[in-house]
Each structure stands twice: as structure tokens, then as C-alpha cells.
Amino acid sequence: MGSTSAVHDLVIAHYLEPLDWVLEVPESYRVHIYDKGAGPVSAAVRARADTFVSLRNVGRESDTYLTHLLEYGPGTGEFTVFAQGDPFEHSPDFLRLLATHADWADVQALSWCWKESIGYPPPLLLTPERSTVPGLRVRTELxxxxxxQPLEWVDTGAEGIGRGYRDLHRLPEGVNMCAHFLDMCELPDIAELAEQHMVGTHSYGAIFAARNHVIEKIPERALVRLRQAAFGSDVHGYFCERLWLHIFGESFQLPLTA
Known part of the structure; x- marks a missing residue:
């Protein structure tokens, strides 16, 4: 069952996606599958998994990730990787990227796009020189x-999410919504840093890795509040997705001028 010699953890938020790709995950990873669907999962995939847990289908992948951290905490190895049941739509080189961990930052984006097939982001932004991992496809979005909203193109979906969050919390235009969300989730130090900046960085599809020693720094009460937020309005799940890198220590950009 699973991999006894693993040094990293892979947390998978699964719904109905085929999981045969899990059999190609390097043996250096413990695999944790959280299933929110009713689709069949093969005996071979279940045998490869160190953890297989059924969850009710609420809270998007944020609930899945936070459930893992609250139940099991960070792994005993070096990295925990977080991914969707089908990571390849957002991260076409995902399996190959798992073998590059020696070069990862403490918080490592592992995705390339939202949906390349529909031009999100536009093709002009998805060129080899944009990748932060030579020879593989990894791109963060400012x-x-x-x-x-992203800085380099107009994302009507993101515009609607931002408007929905402002309306839900009755915030005026111009308020730093991400700082508001972080403070609401009892991450005041990170919220203060956000308040002092204008730009964040995210990894599409909530596909990323974090060193376990940085995961350990997140207070349990904050994990609980984040999970409660994910159970609430749909917009909160999207805010978790956009802010994961910063929750685990990624720096914000473009400081406000005095």
C-alpha cells in the first residue's frame, strides 16, 4: 500500500476525473486521494494511495487541502504537493515536474494556465520564454x-469573482479585498503585508508545492477559518486558490508608495 520510502506528499482533490495517471507518480511521493465524486477508482490506484478518503462535495479543492492539513498536518518529508484530480488541463507537464523538486523554491507554483484551449490566458502569454522552469511549462499569474484581475489581460471571470466578493462583504471599490480575506481568516500578519502591496502571484488550478517547514508555520486556527470560509460563498474558494502561495510565504509585489 503506497510508498514506504517516500520523502514527499501529494494531495489530490478528486471528483470524477480518471486517476490512472497516479500510477506514474514517482515512488518518492506518498499519495493522498480525497474523493468527492461517485466515479469508480481502480484497485491499482487505491493500492498506490497511502490515503483514500471520501468527502462530501463542498468547499472546492480548498476544503480538500485544508482537511488534509487539519487531519494529518504537513508531511514528515520535504514537500507537500497539492493538485486537482486532473492536473494536466492546468499543468500539462505535471508528472515531469514532480521529478524537479531539487530545484523548487519553498513555495513552488506548478501550473501553466487556466484553459489553454479557450485562450485563458491568451496564447501570446503562453510562450516557452515565459516558463520559470526550463524545458517544462510553469507560469505564475500576477x-x-x-x-x-490579472495584470496582463482581461479575465471576465475574475472580474465577476471580485465584484461578488465586494458585494458579499459590502466593500467599496478600491479596498484591498485580498487583505480583507486574509484578515477574516485570522492571518493578520499576512493580511498586513497584503495591505502594503498592490500585486499578488497565483498558480492556476491551485496546483503548487510547499516545503513542510513553511506549512508548519500556519496556525491551526487559521486553517480552520480558511476551511469555514471555503464552506461558505463560492467566491471564498476562489480567494483561497489565488492566495495559497502567499498563505505559505510567497512575497507580495509592488509596494504602496508612502
């Missing part, structure tokens, strides 16, 4: 902490 976005406004005040509007939720």
Missing part, C-alpha cells in the same frame, strides 16, 4: 489585490 493579479491585483484590489480588483482580482
Amino acid at each position: 493579479f491585483s489585490l484590489n480588483t482580482f
Whole structure:
């Protein structure tokens, strides 16, 4: 069952996606599958998994990730990787990227796009020189902490999410919504840093890795509040997705001028 010699953990938020790809995950990873669907999962995939847990289908992948951290905490190895049941739509080189961990930062984005097939982001932005991992496809997106919009193109979906969050919390235009969300989730130090900046960085599809020693720094009460937020309005799940890298220590960008 699973891999007894593993040094990293892979947490998979599964719904109905085929999971045969899990059999190609390097043996250096313990695999944790959280299933929110009713689709069949093969005996071979279940045998490869160190953890297989059924969850009710609420809270998007944020609930899945937070459930893992609250139940099991960070792994005993070096990295924990977080991924969707089908990571390849967002991260076409995902399996190959798992073998590059020696070069990862403490918080490592592992995705390339939202949906390349529909031009999100536009093809002009998805060129080899844009990748932060030579020979593989990894690209982070810069976005406004005040509007939720990416800096380089117009994302109507993100615009709607930002508007929905402002309406839900009755916030005026110009408020740093990401700082508001972080403070609401009892991450005041990170919220203060966000308040002092204008730009954040995110990894599409909530596909990323974090060293376990940085995961350990997140207070349990904050994990609980984040999970409660994910159970609430749908917009909260999207805010978790946009802010994961910063929750685990990624720096914000473009400081406010005095």
C-alpha cells in the first residue's frame, strides 16, 4: 500500500476525473486521494494511495487541502504537493515536474494556465520564454489585490469573482479585498503585508508545492477559518486558490508608495 520510502506528499482533490495517471507518480511521493465524486477508482490506484478518503462535495479543492492539513498536518518529508484530480488541463507537464523538486523554491507554483484551449490566458502569454522552469511549462499569474484581475489581460471571470466578493462583504471599490480575506481568516500578519502591496502571484488550478517547514508555520486556527470560509460563498474558494502561495510565504509585489 503506497510508498514506504517516500520523502514527499501529494494531495489530490478528486471528483470524477480518471486517476490512472497516479500510477506514474514517482515512488518518492506518498499519495493522498480525497474523493468527492461517485466515479469508480481502480484497485491499482487505491493500492498506490497511502490515503483514500471520501468527502462530501463542498468547499472546492480548498476544503480538500485544508482537511488534509487539519487531519494529518504537513508531511514528515520535504514537500507537500497539492493538485486537482486532473492536473494536466492546468499543468500539462505535471508528472515531469514532480521529478524537479531539487530545484523548487519553498513555495513552488506548478501550473501553466487556466484553459489553454479557450485562450485563458491568451496564447501570446503562453510562450516557452515565459516558463520559470526550463524545458517544462510553469507560469505564475500576477493579479491585483484590489480588483482580482490579472495584470496582463482581461479575465471576465475574475472580474465577476471580485465584484461578488465586494458585494458579499459590502466593500467599496478600491479596498484591498485580498487583505480583507486574509484578515477574516485570522492571518493578520499576512493580511498586513497584503495591505502594503498592490500585486499578488497565483498558480492556476491551485496546483503548487510547499516545503513542510513553511506549512508548519500556519496556525491551526487559521486553517480552520480558511476551511469555514471555503464552506461558505463560492467566491471564498476562489480567494483561497489565488492566495495559497502567499498563505505559505510567497512575497507580495509592488509596494504602496508612502
